[in-house]
Amino acid sequence: MITFLRRRALTSVIPLAVVVLGVFCLARLTGNPASLYLPLNATDRMRQEFAERNGFDQPVLSQMFDYLGGVLRLDFGESLRTGQAAGGMALDAFPATLQLAGFTMLIAVLGSAVVGSWAALKPNGLADRVCSTMSMVAASVPDFWLAIVGVWIFAVTLGWLPTSGVTGHGIWILPIATLAVRPFGVLVQVVRGAMVSALSSPYVKLARSKGADDYRIVTRHALRNAAAPALTVAGDLTVGLVNGAVVVETIFGWPGIGKLMIDSILQRDFAVLQAAVLLTAVAIFVLNILIDVCYALLDARVRQTVKT
Amino acid sequence: MSPMAHDRQGAPPTGGDPAAEPIPGQTRVRADEAAPAPPQATGRAAARTSMWRLLLRDRVATVAAGVLVLIASTAVVGPWLVGDLATEQNLDAVNTAPFHSENGWAYILGSDSLGRSMLARLVVATRTTISVAVPAVLISLFIGSVWGMWAGYHRRWRETLSMRIADIILSFPSLLLAVVVLYVFSPSAANIVAILAIARLPIYLRTARAESAELQSRLFVDAARTFGTRSGAVIRRHVLPTVLPTLLTVATADFCFVMLSESSLSFLGIGIQPPDISWGLMTAQGRQYLQTSWWMSIFPGLAIVITTVSASVLAAWFRIATDPAQRWRLSLPRRKRSVRKAGQEVRR
Numbered sequence: 104m105i106t107f108l109r110r111r112a113l114t115s116v117i118p119l120a121v122v123v124l125g126v127f128c129l130a131r132l133t134g135n136p137a138s139l140y141l142p143l144n145a146t147d148r149m150r151q152e153f154a155e156r157n158g159f160d161q162p163v164l165s166q167m168f169d170y171l172g173g174v175l176r177l178d179f180g181e182s183l184r185t186g187q188a189a190g191g192m193a194l195d196a197f198p199a200t201l202q203l204a205g206f207t208m209l210i211a212v213l214g215s216a217v218v219g220s221w222a223a224l225k226p227n228g229l230a231d232r233v234c235s236t237m238s239m240v241a242a243s244v245p246d247f248w249l250a251i252v253g254v255w256i257f258a259v260t261l262g263w264l265p266t267s268g269v270t271g272h273g274i275w276i277l278p279i280a281t282l283a284v285r286p287f288g289v290l291v292q293v294v295r296g297a298m299v300s301a302l303s304s305p306y307v308k309l310a311r312s313k314g315a316d317d318y319r320i321v322t323r324h325a326l327r328n329a330a331a332p333a334l335t336v337a338g339d340l341t342v343g344l345v346n347g348a349v350v351v352e353t354i355f356g357w358p359g360i361g362k363l364m365i366d367s368i369l370q371r372d373f374a375v376l377q378a379a380v381l382l383t384a385v386a387i388f389v390l391n392i393l394i395d396v397c398y399a400l401l402d403a404r405v406r407q408t409v410k411t
Numbered sequence: 412m413s414p415m416a417h418d419r420q421g422a423p424p425t426g427g428d429p430a431a432e433p434i435p436g437q438t439r440v441r442a443d444e445a446a447p448a449p450p451q452a453t454g455r456a457a458a459r460t461s462m463w464r465l466l467l468r469d470r471v472a473t474v475a476a477g478v479l480v481l482i483a484s485t486a487v488v489g490p491w492l493v494g495d496l497a498t499e500q501n502l503d504a505v506n507t508a509p510f511h512s513e514n515g516w517a518y519i520l521g522s523d524s525l526g527r528s529m530l531a532r533l534v535v536a537t538r539t540t541i542s543v544a545v546p547a548v549l550i551s552l553f554i555g556s557v558w559g560m561w562a563g564y565h566r567r568w569r570e571t572l573s574m575r576i577a578d579i580i581l582s583f584p585s586l587l588l589a590v591v592v593l594y595v596f597s598p599s600a601a602n603i604v605a606i607l608a609i610a611r612l613p614i615y616l617r618t619a620r621a622e623s624a625e626l627q628s629r630l631f632v633d634a635a636r637t638f639g640t641r642s643g644a645v646i647r648r649h650v651l652p653t654v655l656p657t658l659l660t661v662a663t664a665d666f667c668f669v670m671l672s673e674s675s676l677s678f679l680g681i682g683i684q685p686p687d688i689s690w691g692l693m694t695a696q697g698r699q700y701l702q703t704s705w706w707m708s709i710f711p712g713l714a715i716v717i718t719t720v721s722a723s724v725l726a727a728w729f730r731i732a733t734d735p736a737q738r739w740r741l742s743l744p745r746r747k748r749s750v751r752k753a754g755q756e757v758r759r
Binding site: 117 | 592593702705712
């Protein structure tokens with residue numbers, strides 16, 4: 104297991120390194136970094152002082168080592184807006200996004216397991232066709248539009264839910280519902296496909312001939328084997344959830360890392376943007392390893408190769 | 412990487428089943444429809460007519476194709492037909508509600524806070540939206556498939572290197588890439604096209620690589636090589652025609668994803684910039700008037716949904732129609748189809 108983990112960690116550390124170096128190169132590619140960090144109306148004197156203070160007048164290689172050292176110490180400089188440490192701001196915003204993403208995936212996975220299995224019980228039946236159509240629509244609706252329709256119907260017209268804010272349980276409903284729709288739609292299709300093939304396999308026939316009912320067959324036999332492909336896709340969807348989180352957090356004023364990124368773009372606060380992007384990359388790196396571990400624990404065939 | 416991974420956001424696996432099931436009680440095979448193509452037709456022309464027949468037989472797919480054709484033609488001739496109407500401000504007709512005809516046909520979908528016709532603005536935005544999504548898809552399709560076929564045909568280090576690059580791009584959310592790049596460079600249409608093309612490149616790279624790696628060990632490719640055909644010609648003449656249907660299916664499904672990405676970027680304010688308008692930007696602009704004039708953000712979003720759903724439907728149909736092992740399903744009447752399938756798949 105340790106060898107397996109180490110090998111996986113080594114292969115996924117490469118994308119991480121590419122991202123870290125890529126951000127550095129992009130920032131230097133435009134020429135003067137001062138024009139990137141400072142507001143558009145900064146004076147020449149301000150630019151010069153800024154370059155001296157941050158070592159931008161040094162050779163590029165030594166700048167790169169300074170930058171890498173800073174990344175290792177989570178030191179990204181300070182925010183132009185607030186003067187706080189950029190790394191700290193990103194870390195503070197992180198739990199809000201994590202909660203949002205966690206609940207969303209929990210709901211999407213549980214919901215799609217139920218709906219997907221139900222659709223797979225009678226392939227091409229009415230339930231199956233309704234589920235297939237609905238899940239395809241769900242996978243192709245833009246999340247920002249869904250959020251706006253949600254606000255329009257439930258907050259503006261009916262007045263049931265708050266549009267944004269930080270108090271009460273009501274604020275959770277719309278963001279999570281909006282974020283969960285697309286993963287749910289994709290996962291229903293995956294679970295359904297995997298369950299159809301699992302339900303037609305010999306071990307399910309055996310269980311059925313021994314008199315097991317549908318509920319027992321699905322939960323005890325088929326779902327365990329259908330879980331592996333669903334898990335892979337769920338992992339990919341969680342990575343893709345970052346995309347949705349940026350949009351949904353902006354609309355609902357959720358104080359997470361997506362909103363922090365957009366705010367720092369709109370106010371040209373490069374240090375904070377950089378910290379937020381790199382922190383997200385690290386989170387994705389950890390997530391990928393966790394998925395691999397789950398995959399290994401779930402699938403006996405992979406487990407065997409891990410042991411040897 | 413797992414076998415499932417290439418499917419990620421772009422093409423959700425549908426379990427090899429038409430995700431777009433036609434409406435029940437339709438499609439009865441008529442004798443004239445099932446008549447064979449005229450004998451003098453060449454093989455390729457006959458294949459084309461049979462594809463048309465298959466498309467017309469699936470009503471949902473026909474509608475989807477019709478919608479896409481309509482949108483494409485709107486993007487081409489629409490702005491020319493509309494003229495200045497999209498920018499013309501009419502302060503007498505500010506925030507008019509949709510579906511009332513007293514202000515003329517131009518205000519049938521309402522107007523915005525400056526009295527500009529929503530219909531005309533939607534038509535102009537169609538061109539912007541399509542002119543970002545289509546080039547992005549075509550560029551990534553072209554580069555990704557050529558690169559992928561090359562890597563899969565030659566195997567070894569070229570294959571490994573290409574797959575690692577694809578992994579790196581895929582392991583990072585595309586919006587983050589776009590956010591950083593659009594911060595450093597200005598958010599222009601060309602930059603958005605470039606970013607989206609790079610972000611979606613791995614999808615085609617992986618598909619083309621897998622198919623071509625499998626093909627290069629086949630007998631007909633071996634035969635071509637034995638006759639001294641150069642690898643470029645083998646890829647063009649023997650590998651490409653076999654891989655192309657799959658790649659086109661992936662591209663149709665991916666069109667959705669690219670359009671959604673562009674809309675999200677424009678919505679967030681780092682995509683298409685005013686005074687240009689795209690559907691995503693219109694949704695964002697209408698958002699602050701949601702309390703009073705819902706149509707300003709609901710209609711542009713609806714346009715996005717209609718386009719993406721049509722593309723998904725067509726991609727699902729295309730996946731079946733180009734698969735010789737599954738094509739028969741489309742040529743059967745609906746009722747028979749379910750019986751046959753039930754016999755294959757259902758327990759017992």
